[in-house]
Amino acid sequence: MKQIIIATKNAGKVKDFQKLLEPFHCEIKSLLDFPEIADVEETGTTFEENATLKAETICDIVQQPVIADDSGLEIDALNGEPGVYSARYAGEQKNDADNLNKVLHNLKETKEIDRTARFVCVIAIAEPNKETIIKRGECEGAIVFEPKGEHGFGYDPIFRPKGLDLTMAELTLEEKNKISHRKNALDQLVNWVKEL
Ligand SMILES: O=c1nc[nH]c2c1ncn2[C@H]1C[C@H](O)[C@@H](COP(=O)(O)OP(=O)(O)OP(=O)(O)O)O1
Numbered sequence: 001m002k003q004i005i006i007a008t009k010n011a012g013k014v015k016d017f018q019k020l021l022e023p024f025h026c027e028i029k030s031l032l033d034f035p036e037i038a039d040v041e042e043t044g045t046t047f048e049e050n051a052t053l054k055a056e057t058i059c060d061i062v063q064q065p066v067i068a069d070d071s072g073l074e075i076d077a078l079n080g081e082p083g084v085y086s087a088r089y090a091g092e093q094k095n096d097a098d099n100l101n102k103v104l105h106n107l108k109e110t111k112e113i114d115r116t117a118r119f120v121c122v123i124a125i126a127e128p129n130k131e132t133i134i135k136r137g138e139c140e141g142a143i144v145f146e147p148k149g150e151h152g153f154g155y156d157p158i159f160r161p162k163g164l165d166l167t168m169a170e171l172t173l174e175e176k177n178k179i180s181h182r183k184n185a186l187d188q189l190v191n192w193v194k195e196l
């Protein structure tokens, strides 16, 4: 069975990818399986730059196909923040609860109609001696007033996908994976994933 390494230490992302990649019948590993590999510094200013950086750095080390994901939440009323800095919005310790509470605090004067936002996911696939492929997926929605739901990770409890009356964290993994930014990015890469 072929093996694909997801260049992440985020357990929530790993779970999403494990489910999303089920149809491809491959063995999924992540950097949680390689604790000796140091974190890649995300020095880019765009999702595309950081996804490429993560995919190519890890591919150089492991010399096999690598998928990396750089993602985040863009909030219109905050001029696109936290954007590429989503993971560290409330500080270097990368705490999901602190991050989403900071969003709710910064939006406390913002009315429902102005709380539009989107999740963005850029996936990069790097293979030894090949050009890296990059695709972007988005999921439109809005920021609710209070966290709700127990599923998912990150900002899922405060993000309501457009057209639904539930937060992303109230959806099952299967339901999230039908509409998510990650799914929308991966859909554009089906042909490449098949050939890895
Ligand atoms: O589906 C999602 N549901 C909720 N929140 C999400 C999602 N997708 C990304 N997010 C948030 C989490 C984190 O605050 C940031 C990603 O930051 P990002 O640098 O890409 O990931 P990370 O540092 O957690 O792991 P890594 O870089 O090792 O892949 O956006």
Ligand SMILES: [Mg+2]
Residues within 6 Å of the ligand: 042, 087
């Ligand atoms: Mg990161």
